[in-house]
Amino acid sequence: MQILIYILKRILQSIPLLIIVSILSFFIIRLSPVDPLAELRLNPSVSKETLQKETERLGLDKPIIVQYGKWAKSFLQGDLGITSNGEQVSTKLKERIPNTLLLAVVVIFMTWIVGVPLGVLAALKWKSPADRILTVLTSIGMAIPSFFFAVLLLLFAVKTGWFPVGGLTSSNFAEMSFGGKVLDITHHLVLPVTVLFTISLAGLQRQMRANLLDVLDSDYVKFAKAKGLSEFKVVYKHALRNAINPMITLLGFEFAGLLSGAALTEYVFQYPGLGRLILEAVLRSDINLVMASLMMGAIMLISGNLIADILLIITDPRIRVKGGVS
Amino acid sequence: MKKRVYVVVLVLVFCVLFLKACVRRDYPDNGEVRNSVQKEVVYTEFPPSQKTVRIDGVDYLQSQAPIGKFGGEIHSSTIGEGPKTFNPFNSKDNISTLMSDIMYDGLLSTDAETGEPIPKLAKSFEITGNDYIIHLRRGAKWSDGKEITADDVVFTWQNIIFDGFGNTSTRDSLVIDGKLPAVEKIDKYTVKFSTIQPFAPFIRMLSTSIAPKHVFEPAVKKGKDYFYTFLSTNTDPKTFVTSGAFRLKEYVPAQRVVFERNPDYYIINKNNEKLPYLDRLVYYIVGDLNNEVLKFEGGELDIINLQGANVARFKEREAHSDYKIYNLGPNTGTMFLSMNLNDRTNKDGKFYVNPMKQKWFRDVNFRLACDYAIDRKNMVLNIANGLGEPLYTAESPNSIFLNKALKPYPRDVEKSKEYLKKSGFYWDKKGHLLDKYGNHVEFDLLTNAGNTEREAIGVMVKQDLEDLGMKVNFKPVEFNTLVNKLVNTLDWDMVIMGLTGSLLEPNGGKNVWMSDGTLHMFNQRLEGDENSRRFDWEKEIDDVYVKGALATSFKERKKYYDEYQRIAYEQKPFIYIYSPLIITAIRTKFKNVYPSALTGVTYNLEEIYIDKGQ
DSSP: OHHHHHHHHHHHHHHHHHHHHHHHHHHHHHHSSOOTTHHHHTOTTSOHHHHHHHHHHTTTTSOHHHHHHHHHHHHHTTOOOBOTTSOBHHHHHHHHHHHHHHHHHHHHHHHHHHHHHHHHHHHHTTTSHHHHHHHHHHHHHHHSOHHHHHHHHHHHHHHHOSSOSSOSSOTTGGGSOHHHHHHHHHHHHHHHHHHHHHHHHHHHHHHHHHHHHHHHTSHHHHHHHHHTOOHHHIIIIIIHHHHTHHHHHHHHHHHHHTTTTTHHHHHHTTOOSHHHHHHHHHHHTOHHHHHHHHHHHHHHHHHHHHHHHHHHHHHOHHHHHHTSOO | OHHHHHHHHHHHHHHHHHHHHHSOOOOOOOHHHHHHHHHOBOOOOOOOOOEEEEETTEEEEEOOSOOOOOOOEEEEEEESSOOSBSOTTTOOSHHHHHHHHHHSOBSEEEOTTTOOEEESSEEEEEEETTEEEEEEOTTOBOTTSOBOOHHHHHIIIIIIIITTOSOOHHHHHHOBTTBOOEEEEEETTEEEEEOSSOOTTHHHHTTSBOOOHHHHHHHHHTOHHHHHHTTBTTSOGGGOOOOSSEEEEEEETTTEEEEEEOTTOSEEOTTOOBSOOOSEEEEEEESSHHHHHHHHHTTSOSEEEEOTHHHHHHHHHGGGSSEEEEEEEEOSEEEEEEEOOOOOBOTTSOBSSOHHHHHHHTOHHHHHHHHHHOOHHHHHHHTSTTOEEEOOSSSOTTOTTOOTTSOOOOOOHHHHHHHHHHTTOEEOTTOOEEOTTSOBOEEEEEEETTOHHHHHHHHHHHHHHHTTTOEEEEEEEOHHHHHHIIIIIOOOSEEEEEEEOOSSOGGGGHHHHSTTOTTOGGGOOOTTOTTSOOOHHHHHHHHHHHHHHHOOSHHHHHHHHHHHHHHHHHHOSEEEOEEEEEEEEEETTEESOOOBTTTBSSTTTTTOEEOOOO
16 A cells, blocks of 8 residues: 555656656756758759648747647657657657667666676676776777677678678568467567667676675674574575665666667668658657657656655565655 | 786787788879779770561561680679669669669660660661650560560550559650640551650650550559559569560568579570670679678679779779779769759748848859869869769760860969959958948858768868858758758758769759759749749750750750850859769679679670680
């Protein structure tokens, strides 16, 4: 019951935040000198009448406050509006979200599966050669700019011919058997996943290592060891449980970055995800599309944090007792 | 501690050397390669034109090209976001137009060799005065098996185009004195169009796609707003009823568009087998040029347009590769330097252009001086890697309307100085240019930031003009800001821009050249300025443009358009710089490829086939 009230409060708190975010983004986009019709204006075969009609259709002839009001009203009614090309924003997003989710989930899953154990290993073998090697490797991972790494891998794909040059599916995808489809997607995913995995693995592994080292250094662990508890019990039952808490907060943020975090990598690999869509929309000043994706980002961030907090309440009894839920 | 530093330095040095060894040296700027590309402007021996034959009561169009093998795919690409609609009447961008042109044939098309209009969906056509009589093919079918008849043609023109559905550019350009041409059905296979007065560009417009009435009529009845979303990219490919050589099979957003062979197409080969040869046509949607080049190198693409340094690189490898490079000559794009000749004031009574500068820009001697100071050849060599053609005329060098009497000339700074002196300009001791009232000649030169080609041109134009003692402040600005300045606020001095034209029809430039056109950039008139003062030569161009559209024979029209090019050549409202060349590479396994400077490489997709064994 307490948790429910807590969630409700958090949701209420986020409403003004969302309003501010939407107003800020809307005005910044609209007040920037980007003209959605610039391309059309410079096309000699487009007539004055067509331009006029386009201006009216996009509502560009109205004051900006009215434009915002119109947008906000339809947003509240669940209508994201149409893009500047007349397509439904919601269908546009629906086309891309599964692709980006697929990429993000695979990457997060892999980094956690690999990163957390490596972090634990490094912390337990502190200052051993294994720890040192892992530190060097993760430093390299952190140091390579994702953009550059992606381009390198793409060149690798071209030279060897082992991997497709970007995209998500082959041109004969529709005729493949189910197994063939899975293989085809996997084949296309290898390179982008490698890039994102390398970049985020480093951060996660280091975080885990630092957390665990902190905990291992604390008095209660020393006490437990002194008391004669087995090393295994100390580490995996007591230390790890405490060390994992900050990681859950981190997961909340990662959830927020899920849908838009990999834009650069998506762009280089021509991956049909949200990042590319949003980038192109911003360049075109396609207001409805940009607003929808910004709002989605904001909502994801808020709900990501909320979920992380709820998970913390479940895993960490201290918060419950101390009145973290209040 | 010291030891550690050494180790770090050593590791770094090793890394740098290692990486350096991996990087292949860029191909040298090879003049020989460049020249060899440039000389080979494509010469193609075209097969005889396609002709109509009647078999079992069906009027087929018979290809006269060598007989090929059936099967295979061709993989091409488009740069950008992919098609925005599959409705041929809604498309406003090149990619959507390309896609809908594949799916919906028009009545006429263009001869690749001569540029003449030739029959496509029409069997033949006659022009008498203002009347255009079109005879349709008997037995040509929509992809759902219904016959293509005069009803479809009349519906397309009357109920979609003339009634103002979708993109109304075609309609708007046909309005003469508030009236539209008439279209009427004579019989099931004959349609008559009548224009109000002779209007030569009309014949080219007959290549507009024809829509199936039984599919489009319900959409038209639901009104314009519905029509705008009709056949959007979310439409199920199976529901399209089309007439082209290929029909839509699959559209995967941000990845590709796949077309498959139309098994019942009306073009046949010399063995009377139905074309096209290829089973499939795939367009990849790629985000940028670099990715496109990588895809071609990786073998995923079969055809690509090359630019800049890539041309030399690909040319060098051509002999040992599986592709061939064609130079299709200058493209329809024109790159130019323009001055703001505006002498009007805005609503607040403020001049758009500083009156001091107006006196320079509106002086033809000043414009000619700038023109002679510009080193076009140098720009072609240094900016376009030699892959461009210096431009002196308003029409592209490949245009069938080019005025060949207007000769190119080299840079001539002395001549520039003479022109300046004629108008009373003089130089101070430091070599700065002053006008006859003693003002320093200084102005801003704009172009759109991010377009590296135009930025490079800007730098060279600045240098060239500074040789005359002018002070040029070169400022690349964001594209949208620039467009806003050009068409709304009009507060600019000099600009480097490009526009695309047409090789076949100069009337498309109407919006640029007519003095009240929407893109009459060099002297843009906003609403309310319609009756403002015009230069005499602006009036002459207006006159020539009106007459050129009304004249019907090519010879007569050419006379008028020659005249407009001459005026532009003498008055220099635009100082043309160069046109880039179109360089296309296509894999040699494709046969029946007849590249044309007018229509490109893949205009005859139905005839192209794959032959690997050789």
